[in-house]
Amino acid sequence: MNMKRIIAAVVTASIIGGAAGSGMQMINAEELGPHFTVPHKELKSSGSYDSVSWTIDEEGTLTISGTGYLPNNFTGQDVYGHWFTCIPGSVKKIVIEEGITEIADHTFASCNVVSVDIASSVKYIDNGAFEYCTDLETVNLHEGLERIENYAFENCRSLESIKLPESVTYIGSRAFGICNHLKEISFPESLPEFPEGITECYEKDSFIFTPWYEEYLENNRFVIWNGVVLDGKPVNGVLEIPDTATGIAERAFAYYGEELTTVIIPDGITVIGETAFRGCESLTSVSIAGTVKEIKEDAFAYCKTLESLTISEGVEKIGRYAFNGCHKLTSVTVPASTNSIDDRAFGECRNLETATILDPECDIFMDQYTITANVIRGYKGSTAEKYAETYGYKFEAIDEDETAYTGSDEITAKENVSDCLKGDTTGDGIVDISDITMLSLYLLGDNSLDENQQKAADIDDNDKVDLADLARLMQYISKKIESL
16 A cells, blocks of 8 residues: 555644643544554644644644645654644644645545645645545635645535635646535636636546536536537437537546436547446447547447447447447447457447448457457458458358448438338337437438438427437337337
């Protein structure tokens, strides 16, 4: 375990039993948060180490003075350990006076402190300096502070507001993450408005899982920086990426919960980043437009309920583990434009019956778990046939004149549908997952619906076909509603 995260013993026990006392206090390590274990040492009400000294008064205020770097551990004649010695019930306020310039990693992590005042001489608050201070209500930051590093105030769950001084130039990853009462953030005029300035002034998750961030998503739907979607909020289970975007960032929607069931990726998006939708366990339908050139590593891995996958003509590369562990996927067609399928792109797909590979020369990573389908379909003499023969999969040849489904506008509507069955967008007389795919493609603009199909797709009978119809159809297919 990292020694920076271990508390050994620390400052002063006379404060516990009163100014005249010198008794011991038995410390419950669990009270200090998830990072620390505590040997029991005698505490003192004042002390020093190098250029730093401290005092603790009778009201429970820890005052730290000195010059330069405030370390998170120290060695002295009577003490050995860390500065985060705010034993529950003793120190309620920390005052860091002028002269200190930097607060080290995890210095006060997991203290039960209520109030912190940091002098203007402090330029840097390092990683996790005040993380897990769950009782912290007030933080006073002053002009002069430049950087608030990763996790600095993460999990400060009693913090409701923060004012950032004009001198601040950078706020790190999850610096205020999971501060689940943080509603008000006062930004300096010197910083660009969030999310502008991400990577230079902010990280995409600097304020994640706070009421302030949730309100931002309610008002804006998406966090987009330089055309790349960093985060967003589904509506009725459907996440339709805006067509003004050009890419989806890594981890953008990873591990979303029940609120995400359908993803529509429109024309204009060129890349889906690593782990972008990994572990979205309620995701059932994905439609990917042909402008996407690459689906990167782990992009949809372990989306265990994914049943409908549309990869449109134009997609060139499917990265390693891209759809690994999609247990409910039963069939997939990889378009002729796709020239590379990397390691385990469709591995651990337990119910994958057929995988159709339309590029005869597609570079398929040679491993038995790259495509775990019962039947591999492709052209005779193709790399798909070689793959199937090498690893013992059944191979089924595609006729040269066969028009295979590619997710593009080669899909044509069935004609002469005499009776319109609500939700039957394919016109085959059955309402199933294929109807979700057909409707998704129509909404993407990748296919057309004839008059009868449009009538079937207009589930709410308002004379238009839109996302609301798709959402209701998905609810019906997933048995969340009993009828259309």
